Amino acid sequence: MQLRPEQLARHLESPLAALYLINGDEPLLVQEAADGIRAAAIKQGYDERIRHDVDRSFNWSDVLADAQALSLFAQRRLMELRFNNKPDAAATQALCALAAQPPEDTVLLILLPKIDGKAQKAKWYSEVEGAGVGVSLYNIDANELPKWLTARAKGLGLSLPADALQLIVDRTEGNLLAAAQTLEKLKLLHPDTAPSVEDVAAVVSDSARYSxxxxxxxxxxxxxxxxxxxxxxxxxxxxxxxxxxxxxxxxxxxxxxxxxxxxxxxxxxxxxxxxxxxxxxxxxxxxxxxxxxxxxxxxxxxxxxxxxxxxxxxxxxxxxxxxxxxxxxxxxxxxxxxxxx
The missing domain is CATH 1.20.272.10 (Zinc Finger, Delta Prime; domain 3)
Incomplete structure (x- = not known):
């Protein structure tokens, strides 16, 4: 099943799927999606977390051994597979095996770099996504960033004028993490008032000598x-x-x-x-x-x-x-x- 990013939070209020396939290149979006799944897993009794960082020399027998071992115990666990690169042939074969027979009492969280639309039509991707939930996190370009910032500011209870938003866009140049941290600083510094463009300039100017x-x-x-x-x-x-x-x-x-x-x-x-x-x-x-x-x-x-x-x-x-x-x-x-x- 495929979900849009904005649908994930509502989905996580229900019992979790056996597998989540998250792909995207923007660290903040990937981190927040993964954090949401982890929080839901803890809330639903998946108390133990196992993480594997996957590179080209990764030994897939470790994951398959973990998957087999998990079914022997009643404790519910979250198993994360974090990829630094797109899966190679050995990785796709192992992922398909896990998708075909997911380990018991386990939620699999697979975090991938951005997989484009053509690659998502590959057999391995369809099989893995079909066993659970897939979410593609698309990068936010310069034209979309003001809208993203406005929505995020609203969630923090901030109201920013258009010129202040544009100042954040220009200064952070697409770095969502820096933009999000700027909004959080503004909320801390101005909890009861709407920040002006001068207030924003003071935050984004960064007093540090190095950037x-x-x-x-x-x-x-x-x-x-x-x-x-x-x-x-x-x-x-x-x-x-x-x-x-x-x-x-x-x-x-x-x-x-x-x-x-x-x-x-x-x-x-x-x-x-x-x-x-x-x-x-x-x-x-x-x-x-x-x-x-x-x-x-x-x-x-x-x-x-x-x-x-x-x-x-x-x-x-x-x-x-x-x-x-x-x-x-x-x-x-x-x-x-x-x-x-």
Missing amino acids: VFDLADAVLNGDATRTARLVLGLQAEGVAESIVLWALQKDLRGLTLIAEQMHSSDQRQASSQLLTQQGFWSRRQGPAQNALRRLSLPRLQRMSSGIIDIDRAIKGQSPDRAWDGLLRLAMAMAGRPLFTG
């Missing part, structure tokens, strides 16, 4: 010296590692998808339309073209596969330091890797 947007631009421009300085500056300012990872991952994923399409169609240069589709607005298209000339497809794919290690470090699931991983990733994207090989 993740500056870092993303430095990386795209191949300015390794400024990239290193910005990463260290963001760390010193206490900026959340997850925000920095979001900024780097967003561009890395876009560049990788563009490079894959260029390779498959034997193109030497990406079109403006293709760049726009992957979130590179007009002023960033030149730097994006330079980055694509600087970084080969295999190199981009290797960097993408390392995202999951940084994510684990941020979540405390690895002994590695997240900031070290972020610095390595940013420098590699800027064209000056700290280590070769």
